[in-house]
Amino acid sequence: GNSVTQMEGPVTLSEEAFLTINCTYTATGYPSLFWYVQYPGEGLQLLLKATKADDKGSNKGFEATYRKETTSFHLEKGSVQVSDSAVYFCALRDFYNQGGKLIFGQGTELSVKP
């Protein structure tokens, strides 16, 4: 079945450092890919998404490119801030093969120090 694998956390960075959180997926169909962010004590918010191969999603300085050849959707940000500290979830959704459910990776906790 479909699955998502993220790099293990926690990831600790200094402010203004470059961020990469790796995400790879396994899917039988043509899924859409998402990054969600969960700030402490809150629900999930959509950070960005991509719907087909080579699409790039971007928001708030974060970017991720849908790479079908490497089945990856790595999250990057050029200069992180303390306010980016949160848990980041990579997810996929294949409506026709598995209904509307989101399949999540295990989450990667990011801690940014001043």
Add this chain to the structure above:
Amino acid sequence: DTAVSQTPKYLVTQMGNDKSIKCEQNLGHDTMYWYKQDSKKFLKIMFSYNNKELIINETVPNRFSPKSPDKAHLNLHINSLELGDSAVYFCASSQERDGSSYNEQFFGPGTRLTVL
């Protein structure tokens, strides 16, 4: 106005009790979901309703029973609570009129259930 709301935010109860969590969305969406987040932050779908009809029912004990009185509400009732039910439960909603994989799901703030 809150888009997806859940009550209560915290729920502490004894093993064996029956409890309910309520979810409401004011986005006009036609599909609602329940997800469970365990202590390691792992998120997994439990149920999904589209226009009050159950469309996803993952391998969940039948002690868990979702109920959708209308499109804007999806409640989760749990019978005979067990220690392992302790988790954060998230409600979500989306508009699935066109059946596309890229439709965004909007999440509620979560309900932290602790079973003692």
